[in-house]
Amino acid sequence: MTEALLEVENLSHVFSPGRRGEVHAVRDVSLTIAPGETFGLVGASGSGKSTLGRCVVGLHTPTSGTVRYRGTTVSDPRGRRAYRRERQMIFQDPYASLDPRMKVSDIVGEGIDVNRLARTRQGRRDRIDEVLSAVGLDPAHGNRYAHEFSGGQRQRVGIARALAVDPELIVCDEPISALDVSIQAQVVNLLADLRRTRGLTYLFIAHDLSMVRHISDRIGVVHQGRLVELGPSETIWSRPVHPYTRSLLSAVPRPDPEVERHRRRLSYVAPPAEEQRYRVDLEPGHHVLVTDAERDRLGDAPPA
Numbered sequence: 375m376t377e378a379l380l381e382v383e384n385l386s387h388v389f390s391p392g393r394r395g396e397v398h399a400v401r402d403v404s405l406t407i408a409p410g411e412t413f414g415l416v417g418a419s420g421s422g423k424s425t426l427g428r429c430v431v432g433l434h435t436p437t438s439g440t441v442r443y444r445g446t447t448v449s450d451p452r453g454r455r456a457y458r459r460e461r462q463m464i465f466q467d468p469y470a471s472l473d474p475r476m477k478v479s480d481i482v483g484e485g486i487d488v489n490r491l492a493r494t495r496q497g498r499r500d501r502i503d504e505v506l507s508a509v510g511l512d513p514a515h516g517n518r519y520a521h522e523f524s525g526g527q528r529q530r531v532g533i534a535r536a537l538a539v540d541p542e543l544i545v546c547d548e549p550i551s552a553l554d555v556s557i558q559a560q561v562v563n564l565l566a567d568l569r570r571t572r573g574l575t576y577l578f579i580a581h582d583l584s585m586v587r588h589i590s591d592r593i594g595v596v597h598q599g600r601l602v603e604l605g606p607s608e609t610i611w612s613r614p615v616h617p618y619t620r621s622l623l624s625a626v627p628r629p630d631p632e633v634e635r636h637r638r639r640l641s642y643v644a645p646p647a648e649e650q651r652y653r654v655d656l657e658p659g660h661h662v663l664v665t666d667a668e669r670d671r672l673g674d675a676p677p678a
């Protein structure tokens with residue numbers, strides 16, 4: 375087996391007490407991502423996907439558990455700075471994540487400066503021009519401000535900012551959900567092209583399983599901070615086993631009229647968050663995390 379680029383082991387993240395008390399955003403999540411792989415992370419709003427992604431790139435320090443990158447622990451204060459450049463993030467909202475008062479060339483150039491990736495001003499400019507072209511923007515537009523761009527173009531700027539430091543792993547945190555439906559596919563296709571041409575590895579976060587299915591090699595399904603099912607993309611799509619994954623899929627319209635006719639909308643009643651879960655290995659690379667009662671019912675769940 376190829377050595378993992380990223381290993382997340384028993385990672386939990388609790389936000390300290392606020393008005394709503396402690397929030398257990400991520401609970402005991404383990405996963406690995408191989409070089410060049412796209413790993414889709416799917417789940418409802420508030421299930422902990424962004425928090426996990428932020429722990430992976432070092433924007434949060436996990437409460438417990440480990441993130442290893444190329445075998446080095448990067449989640450504790452000692453290893454925090456290691457492989458920082460190699461792990462980048464693209465954010466959900468290209469309106470909020472780009473400073474409207476900065477020129478695009480400065481937004482993209484910031485990481486180049488911080489990481490001292492260009493020795494001369496011309497070298498810096500060339501690097502900025504190259505990544506702007508790579509994301510389909512006119513390098514001449516580097517002189518414009520982020521607020522002058524449309525949502526899709528802003529997200530391209532966000533992608534260029536990530537690419538400028540020559541990363542290996544990019545956490546794409548719902549990169550299209552704030553965009554017009556008409557341009558979502560363009561951004562997904564751009565990310566797929568960049569993965570191929572630059573040998574990138576993605577942790578791709580989304581709430582829509584039907585979208586990540588096409589670009590992911592494997593998919594992890596998150597519910598209430600837990601990774602409840604993990605498997606190859608096509609297996610999760612066509613033969614989901616966890617009742618939560620089934621309920622997610624039963625909400626997705628299928629193009630086949632025959633399937634549609636027999637489709638039933640399944641609901642998932644979540645057991646108490648603290649209840650003990652068990653890992654059940656179904657076949658190599660495919661497992662679910664279930665409570666005792668769910669484990670007993672795994673065999674007789676209706677098709678999604």
Ligand SMILES: Nc1ncnc2c1ncn2[C@@H]1O[C@H](COP(=O)(O)OP(=O)(O)OP(=O)(O)O)[C@@H](O)[C@H]1O
Pocket residue numbers: 389392397398399417418419420421422423424425426581
């Ligand atoms: N900085 C924070 N302080 C306190 N609680 C937080 C913070 N960030 C997230 N949370 C809480 O942690 C939980 C998980 O949030 P998170 O953003 O990781 O979920 P998500 O699956 O990415 O959702 P979304 O798709 O809406 O972004 C939620 O209950 C959220 O309210």
